[in-house]
Amino acid sequence: MPDLNFSVLRFVPREGGYARGQEGFELILKTAVSVLVEHGYKDMTLRRIAKECGMKAGNISYYFKSKDDLVRALLQAISGSYETAISEATAGAGGDPESKLTQLISFILQDGTTRQTSYLFPELWSLANHDTFAKQCVDELYLSEHQRFDEIIGELNPALSADDRSVLSTFILSSIEGIGVFAGYGKYWQDAMPQLQATACRCFLEFVKSAKPGVSGTLSASAPELKP
Amino acid sequence: MPDLNFSVLRFVPREGGYARGQEGFELILKTAVSVLVEHGYKDMTLRRIAKECGMKAGNISYYFKSKDDLVRALLQAISGSYETAISEATAGAGGDPESKLTQLISFILQDGTTRQTSYLFPELWSLANHDTFAKQCVDELYLSEHQRFDEIIGELNPALSADDRSVLSTFILSSIEGIGVFAGYGKYWQDAMPQLQATACRCFLEFVKSAKPGVSGTLSASAPELKP
DNA sequence: TGCAATTCTTGACATATGTCAAAATATGAG
C-alpha cells in the first residue's frame, strides 16, 4: 500500500463522546481519503472503508448517518487541509515578491507530484461536476489559492488593474494545476517535472513583470486604436 | 437533457451483421458517452445506458461481452475522435506559425468550454489513474496534441533543441488543459474564458518566440557559469 | 414468401451496496 501523507488532515471536532470515538471518527475519514485516492470514488464503498479501518460496515453508520454525510465531511476536511497547507507554504516566503511567486508555483507543482494529490484531484473535479456541495468545496479551495496569486501579482506589478490581476491569477493558477495532470505522479511526462517547474517559474514571472495594464483584454478588443 | 455534440464520434467498424446491428452498436456507445458525461463513471450502469437507448439491459451483453469491453470501446472511440478533431482543426491553419499556435490554443480552449469536454475529461483522468487501458488511451490522445505543439514551436523558434521543444510543448499543452478545469463549462471562472484565451495566446507566443536554447534547464542548473 | 441469421426481451442468478435495529461490548466518571 503506497504511503499517503496529508501534511495535516483537519477535522471539524466532534461534540462529546469518549476518546475512542474521536479516534474512530478520524480513522474513518483518513481511511476514506485513502480509499478515494487508491481506488477512485466509484469503488469507495462503506464496506471497503470499514474493512481497511478494521471495523464493520455498520459502525460507520454510527458516526455518519449516511454515506452522503461521510462524503461531505471528507470534502470539507480535504478542502480545509489544502487551504491550510497553501497558507503555511506561502507564509514562510521571503519579502521579495519574485521569490514569493516562485515559491508558490514550486509548492503547488511539488505537491502535484505526490500520489495523493495527483490521484485525488480528478476525483474531486468529477465529484464537483455532479454534486453541488463538492463544487462549493473545490471552488472554495481554489479561491484561496487564487487570492494568494492575486496578492503576489499586485506586489510584482502594481500598475495592473484588479481585473488584470484576477485574470492573470486565474491564468497562472489553472496552468500550474494543469501541469499536475500531465507530469504528476505516474503521469506520462512525470520525468519532465523539474524542467516544467523551472519553465513555469520563468515564463509566468517574466509575463507578470512585463505585463502592461489591459493585458487581459480580449484579442478583438486589442485591435489597433484609431489615433485622434 | 443538455445537448451533446461530438463533432464526430468514430467507431471501429463492426464485422458482419445487419444494418440495425450497427445502429444499435453506435447508439449504445453514443449513449454511454452521454451518461458518462452527465452522471459520471460511478453512475454509468448498463441498465441506465440501456434505458436511455430504449432497449433492455440484456441487449448490451449481446454487443459487448462485458461492461469492461464496453468501456474499452468507449475509450477508444473518444480518444480517436479527439485525435481526429485536433488533426482537422490544425490542418486548416494558415502557414504563419504564429497564427497556427494561436489557433491551436484557441481551439482547445474553445472545446474546453463545452459541457461535454468539461465534464468528460475529469472522468477520463480518474479512470486513467486506476486502469491501465484508460491510461493508454489518454496518453495516446495527449501525445498527438503534444506533437502538434512540438511542430509549431519548431517553426516558431528553430534554435531550440528537441528537448527544449518537448518541454515547452508539455508546458503549454498542460497549461491550456488546466484552464478548462477552472474556466470550462459551469466552472467558477467560466466568464473569464475570453480573457484567458487572449492571455494564454499572448503569453505563450511571446515566451516561445523569445526563448533561448536551454530555456527548459532546471533552476539549479541555470546557476551562473564560471567564466574560463 | 420462406427461412436462416441476427437482434432483442424476458427472467433469473449471484453478488454488492447503503441502511438500520437490536444485542453485545467497551469506556471512564463517580
Next chain:
DNA sequence: CTCATATTTTGACATATGTCAAGAATTGCA
C-alpha cells in the same frame, strides 16, 4: 468497582448491479 453512556458487532432488509441462457421478434437474402 458500578453503571450510565458510548462504541461496536451482528444480522438482516431492500435495492442495485453485471451477467447469462432461453426464447421471442426482427431482418433481409433466396
